[in-house]
Amino acid sequence: MTRIALVVSDVDGTLVTRDKTLTDGAIRAARRLHEAGIGFTITSSRPAIGMSFLIEPLAITLPVGPFNGSSIVDPQLKPVELHLIPEAAARRSLDVLNEFGVDIWLFTNEKWLTRHPDAEYVPHEKRAIRADPTIVGDFTPYLTTACKIVGSSSDAALLQRCEAAMKQALGAEATAVRSQTYYLDVTPPGHNKGTFVEAMARRLGISTEAVATIGDMQNDLAMFRKSGLSIAMGNATDDVKKVATHVTASNEEEGFAGAIDMILKDNELR
Known part of the structure; x- marks a missing residue:
């Protein structure tokens, strides 16, 4: 052994x-x-x-x-x-998360981006990573530099269904998995x-x-x-x-x- x-x-x-x-x-x-x-x-x-x-x-x-x-x-x-999420996969993941109505964050290597600074889990994430988000109106300019995209929701069952839909939508183009019951992470494939x-x-x-x-x-x-x-x-x-x-x-x-x-x-x- x-x-x-x-x-x-x-x-x-x-x-x-x-x-x-x-x-x-x-x-x-x-x-x-x-x-x-x-x-x-x-x-x-x-x-x-x-x-x-x-x-x-x-x-x-x-x-x-x-x-x-x-x-x-x-x-x-x-x-x-x-490693980065392919742009097409990043765009598709945003579509799925929007369809399920969960809050969305995008992380580049240097920044945490959110459209809703008052969303439910933003204070939790600020405390956890000891950093503040950058507020943006649109994620589109950052789709080519996305290291991780996150969907957050306190509805664990909803996020589990979202995970299944995300896996089906992305296939092998990106990895989708929950890191917490309230976080669904999309990261680069492989x-x-x-x-x-x-x-x-x-x-x-x-x-x-x-x-x-x-x-x-x-x-x-x-x-x-x-x-x-x-x-x-x-x-x-x-x-x-x-x-x-x-x-x-x-x-x-x-x-x-x-x-x-x-x-x-x-x-x-x-």
């Missing part, structure tokens, strides 16, 4: 609490990985700027994967790999958290069997399937837990630290 040499963690619902706090317990757990000589990095649906506050306290020196791993940036947030795991394994010269992943949502399944060990959070849905190797406590109960304990104990047995 292969010992774990790299841990890749999701952020929201996994590494941080519901109120987007990085706990002392999570920081200590990451430190234990470093002390054990195990690499550590993060991948998230967040834009790069929304991951920056985690780099220093977690002592991350490896590249991180924003936009569901479809881009890769170094710890200073400079692009290593930058790149996801699974390809980020593969890219990091190549960079470190290790097998993907030597990678452990931690997450809680459907967008984490791609990296679960590419890693030798996967741990679902206690707050994850049942379909995510079924794919994982292990299940830890929730993100409100230091589940990330619990996952690190599992990984370190697992290494002792290998």
